[in-house]
Amino acid sequence: MLRPSQIVEVPPLRGRFQRPSLGRVPVLPALALASLLGTLAVSKALLSDDAFPTAWHIPVGEAIADAADWFVENCRWLYEPTGNAAEGAFDELLYWMEVLPAPVLSFAIVVLVLCTGGRALAVLSALTVAWVVSVGLWDATKETLALMTVAVAWACLIGIAVGVVCALNRATRTIVTVVLDGMQAVPVFVYLLPVVLVFGPGNAAALLVTVVYALPPAVRLTELGIRGVPSETVETAVAFGSTRRQTLTRVQLPLARSSIMAGVNQTIMFAMAMSIIAAMIGAAGLGQPVWRSLSRLEFGQALEGGIALVLMAIVMDRVSGRLGNARASRRPTAELDGYTRDRALERFLRNHRNGLIGVAVVIGFAFTVEAIPSLRLADFGNPAGSLQVSLGGTVDSAVDWLNVHLAFLLDPMGDAIVLYALNPLTDVLSWLPWPAVVLAAFLVGCLARGWRAGVLQAGCIVLIGLLGTWDAAIVTMSIVGASVFIAVLLGIPLGIAMSASDRFAAVLRPVLDVMQTLPIFLFVIPTVVILGVGPVAGVLATVIYASPPVIRLTNLALRNVDRETVEAATSFGSTSWQTLRHVRVPMGFQTIMAGVNQTIMLALAMSVVAAFIGAPGLGATILVSLTEVDLATGFEAGLSMLVLAVAIDRLITGLASRLRSAEHLAPR
Numbered sequence: 203m204l205r206p207s208q209i210v211e212v213p214p215l216r217g218r219f220q221r222p223s224l225g226r227v228p229v230l231p232a233l234a235l236a237s238l239l240g241t242l243a244v245s246k247a248l249l250s251d252d253a254f255p256t257a258w259h260i261p262v263g264e265a266i267a268d269a270a271d272w273f274v275e276n277c278r279w280l281y282e283p284t285g286n287a288a289e290g291a292f293d294e295l296l297y298w299m300e301v302l303p304a305p306v307l308s309f310a311i312v313v314l315v316l317c318t319g320g321r322a323l324a325v326l327s328a329l330t331v332a333w334v335v336s337v338g339l340w341d342a343t344k345e346t347l348a349l350m351t352v353a354v355a356w357a358c359l360i361g362i363a364v365g366v367v368c369a370l371n372r373a374t375r376t377i378v379t380v381v382l383d384g385m386q387a388v389p390v391f392v393y394l395l396p397v398v399l400v401f402g403p404g405n406a407a408a409l410l411v412t413v414v415y416a417l418p419p420a421v422r423l424t425e426l427g428i429r430g431v432p433s434e435t436v437e438t439a440v441a442f443g444s445t446r447r448q449t450l451t452r453v454q455l456p457l458a459r460s461s462i463m464a465g466v467n468q469t470i471m472f473a474m475a476m477s478i479i480a481a482m483i484g485a486a487g488l489g490q491p492v493w494r495s496l497s498r499l500e501f502g503q504a505l506e507g508g509i510a511l512v513l514m515a516i517v518m519d520r521v522s523g524r525l526g527n528a529r530a531s532r533r534p535t536a537e538l539d540g541y542t543r544d545r546a547l548e549r550f551l552r553n554h555r556n557g558l559i560g561v562a563v564v565i566g567f568a569f570t571v572e573a574i575p576s577l578r579l580a581d582f583g584n585p586a587g588s589l590q591v592s593l594g595g596t597v598d599s600a601v602d603w604l605n606v607h608l609a610f611l612l613d614p615m616g617d618a619i620v621l622y623a624l625n626p627l628t629d630v631l632s633w634l635p636w637p638a639v640v641l642a643a644f645l646v647g648c649l650a651r652g653w654r655a656g657v658l659q660a661g662c663i664v665l666i667g668l669l670g671t672w673d674a675a676i677v678t679m680s681i682v683g684a685s686v687f688i689a690v691l692l693g694i695p696l697g698i699a700m701s702a703s704d705r706f707a708a709v710l711r712p713v714l715d716v717m718q719t720l721p722i723f724l725f726v727i728p729t730v731v732i733l734g735v736g737p738v739a740g741v742l743a744t745v746i747y748a749s750p751p752v753i754r755l756t757n758l759a760l761r762n763v764d765r766e767t768v769e770a771a772t773s774f775g776s777t778s779w780q781t782l783r784h785v786r787v788p789m790g791f792q793t794i795m796a797g798v799n800q801t802i803m804l805a806l807a808m809s810v811v812a813a814f815i816g817a818p819g820l821g822a823t824i825l826v827s828l829t830e831v832d833l834a835t836g837f838e839a840g841l842s843m844l845v846l847a848v849a850i851d852r853l854i855t856g857l858a859s860r861l862r863s864a865e866h867l868a869p870r
Contacts, residue, residue, distance in 0.1 A: 238642055245635035254636045254667030262669060262841070263834030270399050270833055285406040288352070292405050296348040304340065304582040306568045317560040319521040330513040336591040337506040339488060340582040346477055346487030346514070349405065353412040353473050358466055360413070361420025365465070366450070368421065369428035382418045384844065390415055390479055391810045391824050392840030395833050398483050408485030412476045419468035427461025428454050467522040474515045478723045482828070488514075492723060496814070501727050502597030508724040512716065601731045616738045623684035624737060631676045639663055643849070651856030662849035671820060671842040678819035678846070681737060681812070682805045685744035689801050693749045694794070697756025698782070707757065714750045722747065722808065726815050740809075740817025747811075748804040755797030759790025799854040806847050820846075 273281075299307060308331045316324035334343045368375040393411045401407040431454045439453045455462070481489030488507045495504035571577045604612075634642075640663050647659035666675050700707040729743040763786045771785045787794070809821035820839045827836030 238638065238645060241641045242635065242638040245637045254672035256670065258668055259670040260668045261834070263836075263838040266837045267834040270396055274400055281400050284410070285401045288356075288409040289404070289406040291352045292348055292409060295351060296345060299344045299348060303568075303571050303578050304580055305577050306564070306571050307344075308335075308582070309567050310564045313560045313564050315517060315521055319517070319524050323517060323520050323524075326513065327517050330510070330517060333513060333591075334510045335582045335585050336589055337510070337593075338583070338585070338590065339491065339507060339510055342486070342488045342491060342507070343510060343514070346489070346511075349409065349412070349480075349485060349487050350470070350473050350477070350518075353409050353416065353476075354466075354470055356409075357413045357416040357469050357473065358420050361417050361465065361469065362424045362462060364417075365421045365424025365462075366428060366455075368425040369454075370450075375425065378421065382421060385414070385418055390476065390807070391828055392836060392843075394479070394483055394828055395831070395836045395840075398828075398831060399833055403484035405484070405486055407483050408480035411483070412473050412480055415476050416469045416472035419472060420462075420465040423461050423465030423468065424458070427458030427465075430461065431457045463522065463525065467519060470518050470522055471515060474511065474518065475722065477511060496723060496726065499730065500594065500598075501601060501731065502592070502594035504724070504727060505597055506593050508727075516715075604731060612732050616733045619684065619688075619738050619741055623687065624680055624741065627680040627683050628677065631679060636667060636672065647853065647856070650853055655852060655856055659849055659853060662845045665845050666842045669838045669842050669845075671823065671839055674818070674820045674823050674839065675842055675846060678806075678809055678821065678843075681741055681744070681817055681819055682802065682809060685741050685748060685805045685808075686798075686802050688741070689745045689749045689805070690752055690798055692745070693752035693797070693801070694756050696749075697753045697794075697797075698760060700753065700757035701760035701786075710753070714754060717746070717750050722811050723814075725808070726811065730815055736816040737812075737818060739815045740812030743812055743815065744805050744808040747808045748801045751800035751804065752794075752797035755800070756790075756794050759793035759797075760786045762793070763789045795854060795857070799851060802850050802854065803847060806843060806850075809843070 302310075311331065312324055312328050315327040334340050364378060368378050393414055394407075397407045397411045397414075401410065428450075435453060435457065436449060439449045444452065477485070477487055478489040478492050481487070481493040488511050492504050492507035492511070495501070495507070631639075640660050643663045644656040644660035647656035666672060696710065700710055725743045725747045726739070728746065729739040733739040733742055760782075767789065768781060768785060771781045776784070809817065809819055810824050811821070813819070813821035813825040820843050823839040824836055824843070827833070827839065
């Protein structure tokens with residue numbers, strides 16, 4: 203038994219894990235609120251205009267436009283060969299596609315998919331060919347295939363090379379990471395302005411802008427895969443006398459193959475997503491009929507091209523994914539074993555048996571087609587009338603029926619969005635004076651991630667004002683805020699329902715796959731059909747486009763909660779609702795907030811597309827500058843969109859971390 207003198211008093215815990223006393227908890231929020239209210243009152247009393255002063259505008263866009271003009275005039279030796287090479291590669295590949303008889307080309311595509319993706323994907327590819335032929339889009343499909351092949355090949359070659367350099371050099375990795383962050387945050391439409399200014403409209407500009415847009419995944423996943431190779435394996439190769447080049451080509455690259463192929467897969471999907479947007483600057487392919495039909499509000503014809511793009515994207519996604527898995531399953535260090543050329547040939551024939559058989563079958567089929575004139579001269583671009591399919595009349599009739607018979611439901615829904623979402627947000631943001639907005643951004647950043655984050659948030663808001671886009675940014679925030687609110691309000695319950703029911707998840711998952719595969723422009727079709735043209739239609743299109751991430755990640759977060767923790771809560775008598783609220787949601791909170799963050803980013807990306815159907819804001823400014831080739835205004839609006847995206851991303855991430863730590867410290 204201890205004597206009183208041996209009893210040591212344990213000092214209270216100090217630091218971040220100590221629960222603060224009740225009297226000190228509200229001090230910082232109270233001070234922040236008081237300072238915000240004081241700034242608001244002073245600003246309202248002294249400022250005659252709540253908007254940011256226009257006299258403070260810094261002409262960054264004009265400087266960029268002048269630099270672009272100088273580049274166009276003085277650097278023809280650099281960009282003209284690049285443009286000629288891009289268009290030459292596209293024309294050459296398209297020429298050989300047109301030389302081949304249509305039955306041979308379509309049969310070769312199906313056999314290629316069969317050898318790399320399996321029977322199910324081969325059937326889907328055959329159905330895709332049948333669809334594009336029946337709707338009269340065979341020629342446009344060949345152009346899209348040529349464009350995507352050249353763009354993906356260039357993006358993968360450049361991306362993998364840059365990724366290798368980044369993996370081997372830390373300084374280069376730091377610089378490239380910053381550049382890639384900016385490339386992925388800037389709205390894709392901003393890419394079009396300088397490219398059109400330098401190369402002019404056409405396939406060369408479309409190819410280059412597609413390469414730039416699709417490049418980041420290849421760089422990031424190549425660098426990640428090489429850095430993920432175990433250091434012990436690399437050290438073993440060096441110990442056996444491998445040079446740095448041999449270690450890279452025979453050890454690191456083979457072991458990183460699965461990650462590299464994942465980057466190739468994402469590059470393909472990014473390039474497909476760019477196909478319609480590139481049509482705005484004269485790109486050939488399926489984007490042209492979709493873009494032309496949408497501009498004329500011919501929804502049926504736009505849907506025909508959209509379905510073709512979706513089917514192509516699904517086939518290419520699955521084939522590239524399976525090809526990466528198949529290559530990753532092979533032994534990557536076979537080169538270290540030391541085998542003869544005969545063994546190397548034997549291994550090559552065994553690994554590529556299906557491909558060689560496929561080539562032989564295609565060659566045999568080509569000779570058969572050449573021997574039959576009716577097959578050799580078959581024109582898939584103009585099929586027989588009995589084979590033609592058209593959605594134009596059916597879709598247009600459905601649109602008319604919806605507008606006539608469901609007006610009693612659709613009109614109140616649009617009015618509710620305006621009255622209870624758009625107007626309140628716009629009024630509040632427009633009423634707030636700019637000093638109060640800057641101070642609010644600083645205080646929220648401080649409470650979320652500390653004073654450095656507060657300075658970053660305030661600096662972002664000030665920069666938007668200095669760029670002269672304050673009013674447009676206010677409108678964009680209203681539309682994005684209303685869209686994100688509705689998307690989260692609908693998405694989180696759907697994600698919870700998916701996590702609770704495997705059957706419901708099996709039904710909803712293919713729908714989400716299609717939603718995330720559809721070209722971004724096709725999301726305006728149902729919204730215009732339902733609500734017509736205007737900002738309300740832009741909100742609904744943004745909700746549809748931005749909902750999948752929050753649904754998926756909510757489902758993923760709740761399903762990945764530790765099963766033993768859930769069982770322990772249930773054994774203590776918690777109901778399903780209590781377990782969800784007090785265990786599963788808190789433990790999956792960060793993943794859910796990541797879904798909300800992705801929803802916000804997609805909503806910002808959709809703002810430019812929503813401008814096509816009447817949504818105002820930064821997106822409309824970018825769209826107008828694109829049509830007028832006004833690089834100065836477009837760059838300032840795009841930079842404002844980038845700054846807004848960075849500020850929101852850092853803020854949401856910080857709030858998620860702070861709320862997660864508060865959940866751990868909160869008393870139960």
